[in-house]
Amino acid sequence: NESRKILEIPELKVSGTCVRVPVFSGHSLQINARFARPIGVERAYELLKDAEGVELSEIPTPLQAAGKDASFVGRIRVDETVEHGL
Template identity: 60%
Template structure:
């Protein structure tokens, strides 16, 4: 998805935050999230709005803290540089997939309480000026990409196409674009992680 943009305008800097579904951790991830949601449904889960300990969730196994009604910003091996191994792979694989070894990449990988559908919030800086209209016109013709006003995990579940939306000029970056990308991680292979969905999104 970024490859045609790079070919047209020359990608030089990439900031990406991934929002990864529970199924990215396999069946165990789905079962853990489902068990936590069931525990909440059996109690007054609305109380979580004022007390994070209001629900007695089953002890988490896949992640350090409960995923249900929560966000987990650390669910991989943390390196000495402060980046997780998944964030390091996001940088390295982005450079490899796009064929830009010098590409500047900074990423944050987060686990969210969604069963299926990895998301990426992307802020990209290019060598040449590009408008949102130009980017949308190019993406509309890209294979495996569908433009959507509100890309979201439920809309892509069970579908092969990657959904792209919120394409806009990034006011904080020279020649920058911001966009939101969603894909069904279960349609992209058996060994599920953010890198695989990124490969489909970046290519």
């Protein structure tokens, strides 16, 4: 699994799907994450706001990220389909 190799976490439980859409620049990801203990949306934003290489945006778009190295993160919300999920 490519994610396990890149992150160097062989025990990482991940299931990825790639959906390609025609945009002029960039890639977009939608990620669901399950945590060992509860984490709220506000706490997630708090943890990410000072993370290196992360830029928070209300609604990130490929155009907004064009020509920049940062990963734009936004629209974080609770995933009610899994325990402790965002």
